[in-house]
Amino acid sequence: MRTDYYNWLPLTVPDIFRIFSNISVKWCIAGGWALDLYLGRQSRVHEDIDVIIFREDQFTAFEYLSKDWLLYKAHKGNLSLWKEGERLTATKDIWVSKDATSPWAFQIMIVDTEEEAWVYGRETSIRRPVKDICSTTHEGVPYLKPEIQLLYKGSSSEIRTKDLNDLLLLLPSLSPQAIEWLRSSLNIQFPSGHEWIKHIDQLTS
Structure with missing residues (x-):
């Protein structure tokens, strides 16, 4: 068991692309890097890198x-x-390093599907066709669509300043359909209200 949660030396996006391009699985980059791949530029420092x-x-x-x-x-x-042959039925996060003492290199986020639909683990009534959850850069790097990544960020137990900043940075560039999907999904998960709705409403009013 390890407890060095902040011992990170993350791989780069090209590193991840080289590794996962050799695996016969559907995958895409998530987290803050997914938002920057959508923007086409790095907007801030990233302490880690996530793969779905x-x-x-x-x-x-x-x-x-x-x-x-x-x-x-x-x-x-x-x-x-994670031991060989061990089926993970509920685990959602895998942390990866070269050996038992080296820094964390990347994190894998395991997501669930049902009948060709991605199922949002924090509110399973929120679903979307698997083929419609990722986009691809001009270089061929797949990344989680920004409205879905923002939903994950907005659903954290504690919304961090950087997550709000990501929202404010991304909102003006999102399509009306993406913005409406994010608003609707937040309303479904948080029927009593969510602080991000006011920012979305201000942009679209």
């Missing part, structure tokens, strides 16, 4: 990555080794 895969692809990803990396499953604040 689908739960049904977990063994394929493990088989390839475990040749060169150690994979740790995150559960209730603890990080323990």
